[in-house]
Amino acid sequence: MSSWIPLWLHKLGSPPTFYRFAGTLRPWAMLLALLLGAVALYGGLVLAPADYQQGDAYRIIFIHVPSAEMSMFIYAVMGVAAFIALVWRIKLAEVVAMESAPIGAAFTFITLITGSLWGKPMWGTWWTWDARLTSELVLLFLFLGVIGLYHAFEDRRQGARAAAFLAIIGIINVPIVHFSVNWWNTLHQGSTINIFGKSKMSWDMLWPLLTMMLATKFYYAASLFNRVRTDLLALEGGKDWVRQIAESEARS
């Protein structure tokens, strides 16, 4: 590996540098999320035709599937950051892991509620204890457990280490959620999108779905940058760079 990469990474890992970096990128990530989200909603709610079996009820897919994918994606990011935080004790990795948890919990909650609102007219029930639904509920509890454990300690960094440990153990649930529709006979339908083969969906329904999946990725980046910046201010309260920010914002 060339020598500039570790140095560059080392600099980005320092809280004041990352604070500025995240502050610069956040508005752009949010703008992209809003633009792509608006395009996807127009494509999904207006342009895409009704489903021949599910009528217009299937349109919940344009938020349900991206949210479900984000719940697993964010858990994976949190798990990797937690691993880095435990092994190399990098403060920024701890913050990224801990601030990913509320966003992941938000997307998991959206997945469960929208799924319930889709299940009622299609399956005739709001909830059933089948493998996909139950493992997604466990994912929500894992996110909430990480948040709770983080805040249960007086010392924030000690709390982050305990919660990071829980996050790593919980990674086992991510493949269970993903493959549950193949491993068990469930009421939940199988996957519609196939990365390697042909998707079971016509293009005019598929492109709004893929666009929304991209929009939620950018949203996650924007939300994470926002949360990490705030958490860095709270953690580094005694440092000069935070004092300067506090004083300059008091004047404005």
Added chain:
Amino acid sequence: MSALQTFFAMGGYAAYVWPAYAVFFIVLIADTIAPGVRRRRVLHELRARLARQSLRQNRNSPAPPSP
């Protein structure tokens, strides 16, 4: 029925589709607002702490007696 009414009716599934979208947006808007609120509180507390510290330092140094 006008085109707009047809759109909002969602083929009879309006009671399921629109609440789903409402939950999506309400949760994400709350997620966007929350860090800003916390940020203001953190900076406010930090300024209060700095003010207390400077007050204490002034008291310890030989200063004019307080009334």
